[in-house]
Structures are given as C-alpha cells and as structure tokens.
Amino acid sequence: GENVEQHPSTLSVQEGDSAVIKCTYSDSASNYFPWYKQELGKRPQLIIDIRSNVGEKKDQRIAVTLNKTAKHFSLHITETQPEDSAVYFCAASKGGSYIPTFGRGTSLIVHP
Amino acid sequence: NAGVTQTPKFRVLKTGQSMTLLCAQDMNHEYMYWYRQDPGMGLRLIHYSVGEGTTAKGEVPDGYNVSRLKKQNFLLGLESAAPSQTSVYFCASSSLSGAGEQYFGPGTRLTVT
Numbered sequence: 001g002e003n004v005e006q007h008p009s010t011l012s013v014q015e016g017d018s019a020v021i022k023c024t025y026s027d028s029a030s031n032y033f034p035w036y037k038q039e040l041g042k043r044p045q046l047i048i049d050i051r052s053n054v055g056e057k058k059d060q061r062i063a064v065t066l067n068k069t070a071k072h073f074s075l076h077i078t079e080t081q082p083e084d085s086a087v088y089f090c091a092a093s094k095g096g097s098y099i100p101t102f103g104r105g106t107s108l109i110v111h112p
Numbered sequence: 113n114a115g116v117t118q119t120p121k122f123r124v125l126k127t128g129q130s131m132t133l134l135c136a137q138d139m140n141h142e143y144m145y146w147y148r149q150d151p152g153m154g155l156r157l158i159h160y161s162v163g164e165g166t167t168a169k170g171e172v173p174d175g176y177n178v179s180r181l182k183k184q185n186f187l188l189g190l191e192s193a194a195p196s197q198t199s200v201y202f203c204a205s206s207s208l209s210g211a212g213e214q215y216f217g218p219g220t221r222l223t224v225t
C-alpha cells in the first residue's frame with residue numbers, strides 16, 4: 001500500500017519567516033495530494049490540494065509543489081503569522097479510491 | 113448546514129465496557145471514514161464506507177466494528193474496550209463528485225481506564 005513520510009515533525013520559525021514542510025510518497029499511481037491544518041483541539045481542515053497534472057498551486061501565502069518523478073510534494077508558507085501555528089498533515093490518494101494515506105504531521109510553531 | 117457532527121464529544125470507559133460513537137453528515141456524501149489520532153502517529157484509518165450498507169477495513173480495524181444503515185450516519189462500535197483504544201476519534205466524509213477533499217467532524221476524546 002501507499003506510504004507517506006512527512007518531515008520535519010516539528011518546525012519552529014519567527015514571525016515573518018517562511019516555512020517548508022516536505023512529504024514523500026511511495027505509490028506512483030497516487031494523483032491527489034491534499035494538505036490539512038489542525039489547530040489545537042480542533043478538527044483537521046483542508047487548506048490546499050494539488051493534482052498530479054499540476055506542478056504548483058498557490059493560494060495567497062501558501063503554496064504546494066509536486067515533483068512526480070521524485071515522488072515528493074511540499075507545503076510552503078510565506079510571511080508566517082502566529083495564527084499559522086498548528087499541526088499540518090499531508091496525504092496522498094489514488095484517483096477513484098478516495099482513501100488517502102496521511103503523513104504523521106508537522107507541528108509548526110510561529111514565534112511572535 | 114451542520115456538516116459532520118459526532119456524538120459524544122468525550123467519554124470515559126472502563127476496560128471491557130462497550131460503546132458506540134455516532135457520526136452524522138448532512139452533505140449527502142457517499143464516502144464516510146473513521147480515524148483515530150494518537151500523538152505522533154497522524155490520522156490512522158480504522159474503517160470506511162463507500163455507500164449505504166457497505167463497509168471496509170482500514171489500516172487499524174482490530175477491536176472495532178462499524179455500520180452504515182443510512183447514508184448520512186456511520187457508527188463506530190467498541191465491543192470490549194481496551195486501554196490501547198484511548199485516543200481521539202475523528203469521523204470524516206467526502207463526495208464522489210468532489211476532488212477527494214475530506215470534511216472532518218469535531219472529534220471524540222475517548223479514555224479507557
């Protein structure tokens with residue numbers, strides 16, 4: 001089955017810095033890669049996703065890049081703010097399966 | 113439009129007791145899922161359902177059973193709770209006509225003593 005590795009497990013940055021979280025996947029048939037943000041005590045919520053026919057997608061301060069050849073994708077957050085502090089999960093799934101495999105999560109801490 | 117709701121929010125069980133967690137969604141989604149979340153382990157899939165009357169095992173199904181008698185509800189049962197089942201349980205749903213985005217419920221914190 002699919003295996004998703006996520007790094008780092010913890011990331012500490014100063015407000016205004018950029019943050020990058022990386023994930024690798026094992027199944028070359030995976031073609032949908034969502035990122036979820038989970039604030040403390042809350043439910044995970046989708047913040048951005050990308051399909052395998054696209055190399056990069058941006059939404060204001062967040063962006064996701066995908067390298068299908070290397071089987072890795074990354075979340076980029078620019079101009080970080082304290083409210084970006086949360087656990088971020090990446091996931092991968094195959095088209096038509098709707099059964100994602102999640103990474104173990106990255107705890108992002110943004111210091112004011 | 114409440115989205116995905118879960119009942120109860122918190123529960124404490126003694127070893128060997130049974131309980132049922134209820135998940136409900138009002139978005140007419142075909143897919144529903146049960147996950148458990150433990151520190152450092154991410155979200156692990158317990159069981160899922162691709163439609164009313166169908167269920168399938170996920171990554172960590174042992175000790176759990178599920179049922180989906182109605183499209184909007186997905187029940188997770190623990191027949192004989194064990195301390196290893198202490199966790200936060202999340203239900204989620206997704207639409208076949210969507211891209212694959214999952215909508216999560218607020219979670220149930222279960223402690224087994």
